[in-house]
Amino acid sequence: DHNEFSQSVDGIERALVEEVLDHHRIGMERTAEPITVINRVVGSTCSIVADMYRTSGHTPSAQGAGLMLSGLLADTVMINSPTTTELDRSLADWLSGIAGVDIEEYGRAMFAAGSQTGTMSAPEILAQDRKHYQENGHAFSVGQFEMVGFEEFWARASELQAALDQSREAAGLWCAALMVTDITTSTTLLVVSGPRSFRDRIAYPEPADGVYEMRGVLSRKKQLLPLLLEIM
Known part of the structure; x- marks a missing residue:
């Protein structure tokens, strides 16, 4: 694959x-x-x-x-x-x-x-489907976790953001992101840990600090990566 x-x-x-x-x-x-x-x-x-x-x-x-x-x-x-x-x-x-x-x-x-997160730690959620990239002079990672509804995500949003910050720093990455995708609404909440100057260029609603609502975005490969590379 x-x-x-x-x-x-x-x-x-x-x-x-x-x-x-x-x-x-x-x-x-x-x-x-x-x-x-x-x-x-x-x-x-x-x-x-x-x-x-x-x-x-x-x-x-x-x-x-x-x-x-x-x-x-x-x-x-x-x-x-x-x-x-x-x-x-x-x-x-x-x-x-x-x-x-x-x-x-x-x-x-x-x-x-697959989206029942109750028995999973935040690091386990981040690592479940995470890919590392070296593009445009930057090392970064993007994970993806599919869910049915966002209720469980919002209940653990602060915990996941903190874990994302820690994993980025531990790995020495310029940026780390997690796509939380609701398959029922075809919407992704993108959690980002990285420079504020970079995050300010993500032109999507930000319902919480470092969390961006991306309606219609489902594909890391075809939709998110081209966007991230364009604004780096």
């Missing part, structure tokens, strides 16, 4: 990479030998795998279809992200039929189960 070593599993630089399936930008390290690389502009790597099943005439098991559908819905925020393609939609329908689930019902249940 990540051809860039900085975004992949720990220890990948010591591994023999034999094949890459991905849907992110190209930033690969040099490989020791020729390898197969399949990189497609789709919403999820699970779509690539599912399409390989379908085009080869093979049908996955119900469990396998459910797993691929889960990854597809997670990556595309239930087919709502701007990264979603017609192929993603077609494959979601195909996989849901094999798995025997309703996309909307299953997706909501999946996100609701």
